Amino acid sequence: MTGGFFGWRVVGAAFGLAVFAWGIGFYGPGVWLHALTTGRGWSVAIVSAAITLHFLASAAIVARLPALHARFGPVVVTRAGIVAAAAGAAGWACAPTPWLLLPPALLTAAGWAFTSGAAINALIAPWFDRRRPAALAMAYNGASVGGILVIPLWAALIGWLGFATAALTIGLAGIAVLWPVAGRYFRPDPARLGLHPDGAAAPPAPRPVARPAGPLWSQPAFRSLSLAFALGLVAQMGLLSQLFSLLAPELGAQGAGWALSLATACAVLGRTAVGWLLPPGADRRRAAVLNFLVQAAGSLVLLAAGGSAPFLLLACVLFGLGIGNLLSLPPLIAQAEWPPEELAAVVALITAVNQAFYAFAPALFGLLRDLAGDWTVGAAALALQFAAALILRTRT
Incomplete structure (x- = not known):
């Protein structure tokens, strides 16, 4: 933490919330898919459909997040999300038939909406x-730490205790830790503590941000921002869903796992570098375009790797460097382009659009791979990343 400014403690609490949120709402379903299909012999298609429902329902819920925060307050909404995520995970584990995955999918959808990207931006x-x-x-x-730590934790606990007990253990631990954290760090605001943003001695000077005319969907800046990152996240989710199986033939299962860990570590590095080095007056869209192009370079290397282990690892590094910024750059661009009073609604709707798109990415990339071969994974990601970069710069 930096000095004694309370805002940095809020950041630490939000970090812990992100570990839990991504560990259940983002990375968890992939682990659950394996547990339910191999352990119970359930259909991959049906379990995958429940995962798609999880993300689509969350997209619908997250668009209402600013209104829920305004009515109930961030502490109540965050605690509700923590409990919903924990209860939903237990529901996935205890469902007696595949069709009874639908109610817990709606619970984890609410938990994901109330505790993930838009929620953390609103808290910070x-x-x-x-x-x-x-x-x-x-x-x-x-979020990245959630992938690094919670995926192995899920695997270990399921193997040791069984799926149901593992889900109850992780869910109850999350509630026990984060329930008091939410009350302690998400209830205060700077005005109540007599503080100003960034710990400054005076409030920041008003930014010269023009109020865009009309509803968000009618604004070219919003359309370009939401569509660009939606396409980028389709590329990212689609590629990541196939990457392990693409790497395993050349690197082995253990090597493929280490390669994905390398990509995750690069995500932390890339996000941290942009967060600390981006100048205050920099064109944030230009930074995002560069991020898309770095990921496109990774997709191109993957496409041309031809089974070469060094090139496959280079592809993981380049692609990984951009992973984290697809989450953190949209709210930063929105901060620069919309008035503060509209920011929460802009970020929530961008998040909803992104989730509605990337919910279908694993199925789309899997279908392309089945129809035309492994090369389509890198080619599709490359095309989507270039399209995202172009759309973001045109602002149309």
Whole structure:
């Protein structure tokens, strides 16, 4: 933490919330798919459909997040999300038939909506203005840590205790830790503590941000921002869903696992570098375009690797460097382009659009691979990343 400014403690609490949120709401379903299909012999298609429902329902819920925060407060909504995620995970584990995955999928959808990207941005935004890129980078790094720590934890606990007990253990531990954390760190706001954003001695000067005309969907800036990152996240989710099986023939199962860990570590590095090094007046869209192009370079290397282990690892590094910034850059761009009073609604709707798109990415990339071969994974990701970069710069 930096000095005694309470905002950095909020960042630390948000980091912990992100570990839990991504450990259940983002990475968890992939582990559950394996547990339910191999352990119970359930259909991959049906379990995958429940995962798609999880993300689509969350997209619908997260669009209402600013209204829920305004009505009930961030502490109540965050605690509800923690409990919903824990109860939903237990429901996935205890469902007696595949069709009874639908109710727990809706619970985990609510938990994911109330505790993930838009929620964390809403918790951090009141505390930071000039230093918001660094604060968001630190908080969102909890998402990557959730992948590094919670996926192996899920696997170990399921193997040791069984799926149901593992889900109850992780869910109850999350509630026990994060329930008091939410009350302690997410209830105060700077005004109540007599503080200003960034710990400054005076409030920040008003930013010269013009109020865009009309509803968000009618604004070219919003359309380009939401569509660009939606396409980028389709590329990212689709590629990541296939990457282990693409790497395993050349690197082995253990080597493929280490390669994915390398990509995750690069995600932390890339997000932290952008968060701390992005100048206050920099064109944040340009930074995002560069991020898409770095990932496109990784997709191109993957496409041309031809089974070469060094090139496969290079592809993981290049692609990984951009992974984290697809989460942290949209709220930073929105901060620069919309008035503060509209920011929460803009970020929530961007998040909803992103989730509605990337919910179908694993199925789309799997279908392309089945129809035309492994090369389509890198080619599709490359095309989507170039399209995202072009759309973001045109603002149309």
